[in-house]
Amino acid sequence: MSEVAAAVRRLQAGDQSAFNILxxxxxxxxxxTAFLITRDRAAAEDAVQEAFVQVIRNVSSLRDxxxxxxxxxxxxxxxxxxxxxxxHPSLPLDLAxxxxxxxxxxSPEERAIGSEEIQSLRVALAQLxxxxxxVIVLRYxxxxxxxxxxxxxxxxxxxxxxxxxxxxxxxLHRLGATQARSSGRPVAPMDCSQEQKG
Amino acid sequence: xxxxxxxxxxxxxxxxQVQLPADLLARIHREAAxxxxxxxxxxxxxxxxxxxxxxxxxxxxxxxxxxLRNLGPDRAPAGGGQGTETPGTAAQSTPGQIAPGTGAPQxxxxxxxxxxxxxxxxxxxxxxxxRISGDLGTKxxxxxxxxxxxxxxxxxxxYTFADGAGAEQAHRTMSDPQAHxxxxxxIPRFFRMGNLVVQIxxxxxxxxxxxxxxxxxxxxxxxxxxxSGDLQWVPTVEQVRSAYIPGQPKMPDWRLTPExxxxxxxxxxxxxxxxxxxxVPPPPAGPVGRQPLIxxxxxxxxDRITIRLAGDCETTSRADGSxxxxxxxxxxxxxxAVHGRMMRYRAPELAQWLMNGWPSDVHR
Numbered sequence: 001m002s003e004v005a006a007a008v009r010r011l012q013a014g015d016q017s018a019f020n021i022l023x024x025x026x027x028x029x030x031x032x033t034a035f036l037i038t039r040d041r042a043a044a045e046d047a048v049q050e051a052f053v054q055v056i057r058n059v060s061s062l063r064d065x066x067x068x069x070x071x072x073x074x075x076x077x078x079x080x081x082x083x084x085x086x087x088h089p090s091l092p093l094d095l096a097x098x099x100x101x102x103x104x105x106x107s108p109e110e111r112a113i114g115s116e117e118i119q120s121l122r123v124a125l126a127q128l129x130x131x132x133x134x135v136i137v138l139r140y141x142x143x144x145x146x147x148x149x150x151x152x153x154x155x156x157x158x159x160x161x162x163x164x165x166x167x168x169x170x171x172l173h174r175l176g177a178t179q180a181r182s183s184g185r186p187v188a189p190m191d192c193s194q195e196q197k198g
Numbered sequence: 199x200x201x202x203x204x205x206x207x208x209x210x211x212x213x214x215q216v217q218l219p220a221d222l223l224a225r226i227h228r229e230a231a232x233x234x235x236x237x238x239x240x241x242x243x244x245x246x247x248x249x250x251x252x253x254x255x256x257x258x259x260x261x262x263x264x265x266l267r268n269l270g271p272d273r274a275p276a277g278g279g280q281g282t283e284t285p286g287t288a289a290q291s292t293p294g295q296i297a298p299g300t301g302a303p304q305x306x307x308x309x310x311x312x313x314x315x316x317x318x319x320x321x322x323x324x325x326x327x328x329r330i331s332g333d334l335g336t337k338x339x340x341x342x343x344x345x346x347x348x349x350x351x352x353x354x355x356x357y358t359f360a361d362g363a364g365a366e367q368a369h370r371t372m373s374d375p376q377a378h379x380x381x382x383x384x385i386p387r388f389f390r391m392g393n394l395v396v397q398i399x400x401x402x403x404x405x406x407x408x409x410x411x412x413x414x415x416x417x418x419x420x421x422x423x424x425x426s427g428d429l430q431w432v433p434t435v436e437q438v439r440s441a442y443i444p445g446q447p448k449m450p451d452w453r454l455t456p457e458x459x460x461x462x463x464x465x466x467x468x469x470x471x472x473x474x475x476x477x478v479p480p481p482p483a484g485p486v487g488r489q490p491l492i493x494x495x496x497x498x499x500x501d502r503i504t505i506r507l508a509g510d511c512e513t514t515s516r517a518d519g520s521x522x523x524x525x526x527x528x529x530x531x532x533x534x535a536v537h538g539r540m541m542r543y544r545a546p547e548l549a550q551w552l553m554n555g556w557p558s559d560v561h562r
Contacts, residue, residue, distance in 0.1 A: 014338070023223055031222075032213035041216050049226050056230040057355065057397075060334040060344070121208030131519070140202065141209040155519040163519065172201060 008065035011055075019056060022068070027052070029142060030076050036137040037077065038084040039126055047079035054079075070151040073142060077134060077152060084130075124174035132167035139164055312392045314345040314356040317413065321349045324412035325473070339368035339395070349409060355397040365393045389413070408473065432466045433503075435459055439496045443556060454493075458559035462493070462505075462548070469532070469545035478509050478533065491552055504535045507552050508542050527553075 004025055010018035030051060034044035054075050062071055125133065138144045138152060150160045219225075314330060321328035328349040338344060341357035341364075348354075359365040369390040389396045398409060441459045442451040454462070495503040508531035513523045530546040551559075 020223075023226070027222065028218050031216055031218055035216045036209060036213055044216060045219060045222065049222060049229055052226040053229045056226070056338070117204070117208075121204060122212045125208060125212060136205065137209065140205045141213060153519070156517070159517070159519045168201070168205070171205065 002066070004068055005065040008059060008062065008068045011059050012062070012065070019052075022055060022072075023052060026069075026072060030072070033073070033137055033142050034076055034080040036125070036141055037080040037130070037134055040084060043080065043083040046083050047076055050079045050083075051075040067151070070144065070148045073138065073144065073148075073152045074154070077138070081130070120175055121171075124171050127174055128167060128171060131163065132170055135160060135164045136167050136171060311361075312394050314343070314347070314358060314394070317354075317356050317391070317394065317396060318347050321347065321409070321412050326409070326412055339371060340364060341368065341395075349412075352398070352409065354409070354413075357395040357397065359393045359395070362393050365390050365395050369395050432463060433495070433497055435463060437497050437499070438463070439498050441493065441495045443491060443493055443560060452556070452560035454560055459495070461559070462495070462551070465545055465548040465551065466505075466534070469534070469543035469548065472531070472542055472544050474508065474510075474528070474531070474542040478506060491556070493552065493556070501536070505548065505552070506533050507531070507549060508533045 004022065007018040007021035007025075011022070027048060031044055031048045034047040034051075035041060038044050038047065051072065055072065062068060125136065128136065134153065135149060138149045139146070144152060146157060146160050146164065149155075149164075150157045153160065155163070318328045318330045326349050328347050331346045331348075334344045334346065339357060340359065342360055343358040345356045345358070346353050347356060357365075357368065359368060369388060389398070396413065398413065435456065438459050441454040441462065443454075444451050491506065493505045495505070497503070508528040509525045510528045511523050511525040513521050515521050530544055530549050532543050532545050532548050532552065534541050534543055
């Protein structure tokens with residue numbers, strides 16, 4: 001049994017100290033996941049706070065402690081969605097003029113991509129619609145498998161797979177468009193109706 | 199580096215902007231144990247006049263019960279445990295316990311022993327169709343049992359303690375005044391009821407008020423017509439300065455004749471308060487061309503009452519995961535907004551008037 005699953009069992013048995021293990025394991029990545037979804041720091045903090053409160057209150061309803069991760073992400077995503085909608089999130093159109101990312105935590109290879117391309121990707125990510133951004137973030141940042149994403153979002157596996165594919169396609173298209181704009185190249189139009197369906 | 203790695207890198211870089219706040223863990227613990235309201239009655243928003251009326255009614259009831267016990271041919275011995283329990287007599291028999299066969303339970307006993315099933319019965323009495331879970335097995339705050347009650351789309355958690363002292367202690371733990379702000383709408387969440395602590399979390403004030411009223415009285419939210427506020431809820435014709443339906447842009451409003459105002463008020467008098475959300479239906483086709491059609495009554499006091507057709511919405515999920523919400527006009531139902539509250543009524547005549555009847559009762 002993993003450390004997290006064991007902590008879940010202890011928490012279910014009433015051992016409140018086990019909560020700190022779960023917090024240590026998930027708080028930071030949950031905060032950042034929520035931020036990537038909401039694009040709003042305050043909303044992300046509130047989402048994490050709300051999610052952990054839900055863990056305290058409802059962990060007993062989790063039948064399989066091993067499935068804590070998708071269960072927890074489901075709470076995070078739901079809270080992030082709701083708070084984001086309630087707060088009318090400010091979505092910076094020009095991220096370059098706002099927060100500069102901290103690249104110190106990245107590997108040399110990652111840093112080698114160049115801050116310009118990362119900025120372009122960040123802009124493209126921010127422009128994705130909510131559904132696409134969620135699957136991208138869960139897959140590529142939170143590291144959930146497609147099965148886990150399906151469980152988290154309550155979607156069929158096939159839908160997750162196709163949505164991921166469309167989200168990635170849309171992201172890369174936007175990335176190309178962003179880079180083309182900055183370099184003055186023409187941009188091919190995209191079928192936005194297809195993106196809305198996903 | 200391939201596309202996937204680029205995406206991961208960009209996400210990492212983007213996410214690196216945020217750091218865990220140092221106080222987040224403490225906030226979580228505070229939020230998990232939020233405060234109780236200083237005054238139940240004030241939180242229920244009954245108002246001082248209604249409180250006075252309630253106190254008088256309680257007094258009359260106590261006197262009446264006492265008289266019946268003394269006058270009845272088979273009166274119970276003094277301090278007997280049978281018969282209707284009231285908050286005022288709770289300490290004399292089994293404190294706070296709901297006696298069987300007494301109908302709707304009394305409001306908010308301070309002591310005594312209640313069960314989650316009895317709490318659920320209050321929602322049943324209020325026609326809210328609750329569903330109760332078994333014991334969840336979580337012994338949070340030292341509870342001997344924890345149940346949830348699903349009611350009206352919300353979850354209520356009932357913590358059962360061995361005695362009132364245990365509930366009181368847990369309630370104090372939950373009542374951290376620092377934990378009352380983030381993410382909620384200022385609605386009290388933890389109520390001590392005898393040996394229970396009942397947790398009710400809502401994001402919607404209207405739902406909260408409705409369920410709180412049901413929880414503490416076993417009745418639906420009081421009919422606003424009986425609310426003795428500054429304004430009698432349904433005014434007289436003399437109290438109405440004007441009534442109108444907004445016209446098309448840049449066109450005068452459609453004004454109701456005095457006879458029509460009287461007709462509308464009569465329809466309001468017979469309207470029946472019902473549960474349901476405050477959904478407005480999609481615009482129906484109509485000669486005004488500017489819908490939804492809203493009738494506004496402007497009162498001499500400066501208050502306004504607005505009346506419109508109610509709607510019902512249903513959200514369904516498609517195979518691809520997207521959701522579609524469809525709304526339609528609710529048959530014979532209207533939404534009435536007054537004093538900042540919107541309520542749903544069954545009023546067939548009024549609904550019909552809003553649909554078809556109004557053109558013959560208005561003039562420019």
